Amino acid sequence: MLLNNITFRLAWRNLWRQPRRTLLTLGAMVFANIILVCMISLQFGMYGLMIDNTLSMLTGHLKVLALNYKDDGKIRQSIDEAETLARQLRNDLNRLKNKNFEGESAANNDTEGENNSVKIAVRGKAFALASSEDRSFGILVMGVEPEHEPQVSSIPGLIQRGRYLSDSKAEEIVIGSVLARNLQVDLDDEITLIGSGHDGSFAAAVITVVGITQSGMTDLDRSIAQMPLQLFQETFAMGNGAHEIVIRAPDLSDVEEISIRAQRLLDDRPSLVLHDWDDLEPGLKQSIQADLFSAWFMYGVLITLVAFSVLNTMLMSVLERTREFGIVMSLGLTPGRLGRLVILETAIMGVLGLAAGILIGTGLVAWAGIYGITFPGMDEMGKQFNLPARIYPDLTVFQLALGPSIVFAATLLSSLWPALRLHWLEPVQAMRAAG
Amino acid sequence: MIAIIFRLAWRNLWRNNRRTLIMLVTIAVGIWAMIFMTALMRGMVNKMVRDAVKVLPGHVQIHHPDYLDDPNIVNSIEEHPDGILLQVLNGPDIVAWSSRVRVAAIISSARESRSITLLGVDPATESEVSFVAGKIVQGSFLNDGDDDGIIVGRKLTETLETGLGKRIVIMSQDPDNEIVDRGFRITGVFDANTEALEEGYVFTGVTAAQNFLGIPGRVHEVAIVGRGFRQIDGMYQAVKNAAGPNFSVLPWTELNSYLGTMLGVMDGFVLVWFMVVFLALSFGLVNTLVMAIFERVREIGLMLALGVKPMIILAQIIVESVCLLFFGALTGNLVAWLTIRPLQDGIDLSSYAEGLEMFGYSTILYPEMTVEDVFTANVVVLSLGIIASLFPAIRASRYQPVEALIKV
């Protein structure tokens, strides 16, 4: 593009010949850009939270399950020698992982070594009737490793009263607050579990409530019941088997690589399947996609309206200069060059809109990042999607620039017609046109 | 006078037909987007609410005052309401109602067990309240309240490795917290929108359930269906007053606060969406008018010099804007109707099934274009459009004739 001084100056001055029109057009752009910047960073902030909160609850990033357990969830579909396998995975994945990071800052590796490692825990799951003195409910009871579970799940951190499980063999249980209320039990009360074991035999245990968790999500608080893994295995005749090995990567972006390494270790056990989080929570990605889809429909409308606005402005500005263009063309300027002038004018306007939009949008988002955003109904929506009632939007260059860049592109696109029209312009006729 | 204002406005509009057409298209796109998007959203949320209401709660439920906090077998109520309550329930505002036994239980086949909610229902009334009777895919629904056959979801038959005609064992608690268990035969299998429903609920006859649990004549909830999920206030108040303080009466908006809130959020969202589209549109509208006025400052000066009152200049510009808005809106409405009509049979979204299930949405989306929404969209665009065009119009009417005449 011709960006020498005189062309640029000409374009700039042309823009301000009609300051009100230019400002109104800019206004439309800035308005759309601000909305896009705010909405997109809010959305991505929400998606990140949704994924993180949902996965850190119970799902983890990867799970080793027996074949078909994901769909059927039967007690017989168990993993033999689960703890041994978990230990193997823990060693191998972390060794490989560390090797992978050797090239990078060693100091970083030392201080954050704990955070950077892959976390693994084993769980068993069984349905049982839980009875207190005068209440009974069917629940899904989970056997967990007290020393590993807190590393893969946020549930142990949700203890509201009492404490988390202390020992793998202790006859203890941690339950959700709603379940505790429904069973009418409190700390130190006893619960009787009745169900069927791995072999179909009768299974029963009497254990003491040592902790009560509260997440605020009724469904979760009604379903949580965790007991030590070894006690679980004894009660439900699991032997050394369990139902799932949960793997939590240091970051979402590491999942793919860890999945490949873990799969290699599982190759000799064809009865086991490695599932990633998308597999385990298909609703998560899809609900994000569905939301993105409807959001982009709305953004599309917004961008289209702005593009029309720009188109109208540029067309007007070309039409009212017909005579002027005729004169400069008769002086020897090519229509192509005039077209570029029109596009340059639009581009200047677009850049101004982009800058102002990003600036104001970023300001708003940054402000929201400090104070958080909430809206009526957020509380209930949040509970449905594992979101807090207040959202702190995410700020990355990509999210900030994405919307305004598309607006910019649409702006340039819509100046093409007015610019190309100039090729049909006949200098003599143009000069005769009413200025 | 009015005739000349309209004639001037109309002819001025078509002096620059390219600009006017672009503006018309912009307004039409805006209105279309308002109506179309809202129809989709309404379709989704309304379907979700209707499904959810149909699945279990009905529009209003009556419980023992303690039941919702402590959903235990002992917190039960009379199966057959009497007195004023019965009169209200059989009144014209209520389409159907059904009493249910509702307890938590464990269902076991020879191989597996699951925790479920056991519902004891009277098939005659229940079929008008909930979906199950119409969704039986194998066997048949219950014959009467004494029927001790059991109806389970399809997914549950798979996980329990059982099926129609097979026996399963249900284990629960009697009022004295003694474990009761009994074998039942599966006489029907139902299909539902979500797996959670198919796995979570099991139906048997109300009397059979009462006998099994040892609570003759008692139920846990009365589910009531009114004329529509949005018009429940009157019916809810009537039932609440008739039931008195010994019962807890709640509308679905409170029983499922997520759904209730969603409906409210939806209404708010529709307005916000209208405003955003309108604002994006208004810049163009004001710009077009400003340009149109700028081009004929001289003319306006001339008219003022000839003795035309400023109010008439203002009126003429407003009429111009109204014409733009009106024809743009007309086109937008028409296009919205044309695009929504072919979608009336539903849009298949099954590729997002699980994600939509998380929201509680159904996988087939039926857009709903309501008169209210279309009306609101048009009113927003027309009224705010007129307000937005006041700004350039007032400016134009304040021109000094001499200055306007001199302007080139």
Add this chain to the structure above:
Amino acid sequence: MSDIRCVNLCRTFHQGDITVTGLDHVSIDIKKGEFVCLVAPSGGGKTTLLNAIGGLDKPDSGEVWIAGKRIDNMGKSALAEMRLNNIGFVFQAYNLIPVLTARENIEFVMEVQGIPAADRHRRSAAILTEVGLEGLEDRRPAKMSGGQQQRVAVARAIVAKPEIVLADEPTANLDSSSAEQLMDLFVSLNKNHNTTFVIATHDQRVMEYARRIVKMLDGRIDQDIPQDPR
């Protein structure tokens, strides 16, 4: 009684730092039925005086009386009403509303006055004949010559039977024969309807028709001489 009476009119314009004197203590009386030419070099104050008389512009001080009413202190609406009923304007150019046809332009003022359609049509048809524009009724301004456009403007100025017609350089954009035709039209209207004409001009051809010539210089009346028209 005089039709137009100006007393001690002063008007200055400010353009940035420059102050331009438009009118400097101008007093003038014009009687009903007079045919007056305001003659001055550009910037002499003739347009300013014309605008003050027509109520288009307000003097800084002094009084303007039209048909016995003082107008310099009237509000916008009242002024508009006064112009509508008492004064016809003919400007140098851009006299017509481009989206209206010749007939509609002529009827415009009457329509705003609220005169019934039948009456309007009768009068516009008559006036079109009087100014010699039969057959051009349905043309828009863009399709007419400068002379024709000015005649439409004159027709519009007189159709509502105003007492006064103010014309600002009406012949500036016209060739000799068109200018002559226009002036003949003015004179005949002046005679037939006893309409007062005040014409600002520096066109020699126009001055020849006047019965009174008011020469202005630097915002003051320099000479006020009666003359025998051609």
